[in-house]
Amino acid sequence: MARRFRGSETFKVDAKGRVSIPAPFRRVIEACDPDWTSGNRPNIVIVYGGPERKWLEVYTMEAIAEIDRQIDMMQRGSAHRIEIEELMYGQSYEAQVDDDGRIGLPQKLREKIGLKAEAFFVSSGTSFKIWDPATHEAEQALRVAERAAQRPRDYDPLIHLPALSGD
Numbered sequence: 001m002a003r004r005f006r007g008s009e010t011f012k013v014d015a016k017g018r019v020s021i022p023a024p025f026r027r028v029i030e031a032c033d034p035d036w037t038s039g040n041r042p043n044i045v046i047v048y049g050g051p052e053r054k055w056l057e058v059y060t061m062e063a064i065a066e067i068d069r070q071i072d073m074m075q076r077g078s079a080h081r082i083e084i085e086e087l088m089y090g091q092s093y094e095a096q097v098d099d100d101g102r103i104g105l106p107q108k109l110r111e112k113i114g115l116k117a118e119a120f121f122v123s124s125g126t127s128f129k130i131w132d133p134a135t136h137e138a139e140q141a142l143r144v145a146e147r148a149a150q151r152p153r154d155y156d157p158l159i160h161l162p163a164l165s166g167d
Helices: 023-031 061-073 079-090 107-113 133-150
Strands: 008-012 018-020 043-047 056-060 092-096 102-104 118-123 127-131
Touching (some): 056 061, 061 079
Antiparallel strands (some): 008 118, 043 092, 118 127
């Protein structure tokens, strides 16, 4: 089973667009890069998406390989496959974590999500997202308010988890 990203943290972005990746995230990236060995730089894929995306999503090589297999299973030329290929191949790029545990974010990506002095990292299991902290806070407040308006007071989202086999 693949290791998962957990937690969230804010880091400074330097003048060259480099930002440190949280140390626990780096361990997951290394563990999920089949080509990584100690002393080498682990690889990642950063998906930036279209104008509606206000974040960057970072995937391990293991997670990307799984997505690639899923795309290969889709009907060639189908609208859904074309849309996913556009996102995962055309609106992404491969990068490496440097020896200091940082990634360099190109100016076009920093501008796309409004990233300036700080980057907010939040885990999503097999990927993590990089946000401008103020944008994330505003978007999260909207999502929480929308969810709260639709749910009972003591709602527990874990009720939606499927039963494990044998349970």
